[in-house]
Amino acid sequence: MSSALISPAPAIDPAMNNGAFDVAVIRAAFPALQQTVNGKPLVYLDNAATTQKPLVVIEAVNQFYRHDNANIHRGVHTLSARATDQYEAAREQVRSSLNAAVVEEIVFVRGVTEAINLVAASFGQRLNAGDEILISALEHHANIVPWHLLRERIGIVLNVIPVTDIGELDLSALPALISPRTQLIAVNHVSNALGTINPVWEICQIAQAHGVPVLVDGAQGLPHGVVDVQSIGCDFYAMSGHKVFGPSGVGALYARRPWLDVLPPYQGGGDMIETVSFDAVRYAPAPAKFEAGTPNIEGAIGLKAALAWHAALDWQAIAAHEAQLLATATTGLRDIPGLRIIGEAANKVPVVSFVIDGTHPHDIGTLLDAQGIAVRTGQHCAMPVLKQLGAVSGTVRASFAFYNTLDDVAALIRAVHRAHALLT
Ligand code: PLP
Numbered sequence: 001m002s003s004a005l006i007s008p009a010p011a012i013d014p015a016m017n018n019g020a021f022d023v024a025v026i027r028a029a030f031p032a033l034q035q036t037v038n039g040k041p042l043v044y045l046d047n048a049a050t051t052q053k054p055l056v057v058i059e060a061v062n063q064f065y066r067h068d069n070a071n072i073h074r075g076v077h078t079l080s081a082r083a084t085d086q087y088e089a090a091r092e093q094v095r096s097s098l099n100a101a102v103v104e105e106i107v108f109v110r111g112v113t114e115a116i117n118l119v120a121a122s123f124g125q126r127l128n129a130g131d132e133i134l135i136s137a138l139e140h141h142a143n144i145v146p147w148h149l150l151r152e153r154i155g156i157v158l159n160v161i162p163v164t165d166i167g168e169l170d171l172s173a174l175p176a177l178i179s180p181r182t183q184l185i186a187v188n189h190v191s192n193a194l195g196t197i198n199p200v201w202e203i204c205q206i207a208q209a210h211g212v213p214v215l216v217d218g219a220q221g222l223p224h225g226v227v228d229v230q231s232i233g234c235d236f237y238a239m240s241g242h243k244v245f246g247p248s249g250v251g252a253l254y255a256r257r258p259w260l261d262v263l264p265p266y267q268g269g270g271d272m273i274e275t276v277s278f279d280a281v282r283y284a285p286a287p288a289k290f291e292a293g294t295p296n297i298e299g300a301i302g303l304k305a306a307l308a309w310h311a312a313l314d315w316q317a318i319a320a321h322e323a324q325l326l327a328t329a330t331t332g333l334r335d336i337p338g339l340r341i342i343g344e345a346a347n348k349v350p351v352v353s354f355v356i357d358g359t360h361p362h363d364i365g366t367l368l369d370a371q372g373i374a375v376r377t378g379q380h381c382a383m384p385v386l387k388q389l390g391a392v393s394g395t396v397r398a399s400f401a402f403y404n405t406l407d408d409v410a411a412l413i414r415a416v417h418r419a420h421a422l423l424t
């Protein structure tokens with residue numbers, strides 16, 4: 001069985017791109033990509049921060065506001081019933097897109113950050129001082145800081161799976177890091193800073209052998225492929241809508257059913273209860289138990305449109321296309337004198353993080369923007385790994401999506417050459 005369900009850079013077969021996957025057709029679905037910025041055609045290479053939205057998503061949100069806007073679950077009127085049906089249909093779409101066993105395993109949240117905070121707050125109530133949480137050195141701050149908060153609150157111990165100098169997790173160290181006090185392993189599926197695809201299936205296998213549950217931060221997983229939580233074997237999987245061509249402010253936490261039944265609520269309020277008196281509260285069953293208050297209804301509806309669209313794509317052809325983008329960008333950038341790529345794992349999504357001797361990433365980013373090229377510069381919310389890999393001032397990160405083209409790669413390489421000539 002393959003470990004990750006996001007395809008890890010298969011051999012490039014250019015024939016796969018003939019007809020099966022037409023990037024021009026894909027691009028046409030994204031209005032924001034059809035613009036000029038600073039007088040140049042936009043080259044959008046900041047997809048790990050957020051993705052652009054296809055028309056189907058924009059229209060789904062627009063349609064909801066124009067025709068169906070109402071609060072959910074509590075109304076007997078027609079609009080409320082329509083809104084509720086669409087919101088619950090979105091939950092079913094998330095279930096299907098993650099291949100969860102049952103729809104009750106999907107909790108809507110604001111995004112991955114809230115999903116991990118939910119687990120830390122709720123699962124955290126089962127923990128005692130001295131209990132251990134194991135994360136990795138490759139994590140985004142969203143999968144570090146919530147555990148720090150728990151350490152400050154109850155004195156848990158945070159242990160870290162090391163990362164090698166090319167940006168891969170050192171799994172040989174994992175078994176020895178799991179102790180009888182280890183309560184949870186929390187790792188990302190794909191590193192946002194380096195693009196490394198982590199062997200989450202293997203991590204789950206090792207964790208299961210020790211009886212330890214696993215949380216996967218999937219923020220960067222779905223944007224690059226198909227995810228199957230049952231096949232991965234994780235207990236929790238977190239995703240964000242805006243990373244996967246859907247709206248901001250909505251995402252989902254998958255939690256295996258037994259957890260949802262035993263974990264306490266995360267926040268209190270309306271919609272998560274069955275009965276309330278001044279003496280006692282009876283909570284609603286999951287997933288409602290974890291969804292206090294009015295949720296991001298339009299966000300969930302937009303997310304449904306995004307995920308349905310995503311599910312209909314040819315992911316084998318996309319894997320070949322993304323591998324070609326990564327290989328071409330890596331080779332072209334490496335030719336630039338003094339340029340060092342940070343993160344050269346064997347299995348990567350098309351993310352290229354780099355530094356150039358004698359220059360600051362922000363200066364390069366500003367010069368690229370003048371050419372209409374959007375990249376992210378800085379620490380990418382992953383300070384520990386960038387520090388370890390010697391990029392203390394951060395990196396320039398070009399993160400591609402399947403709507404990017406080889407022309408985008410060429411424009412990037414040209415503009416970095418130019419920035420290099422101006423700055424050094
Ligand atoms: N984890 C990873 C790997 C990410 O890339 C991000 C966002 O960049 C997050 C977590 C946080 O996601 P969000 O800001 O959508 O909550």
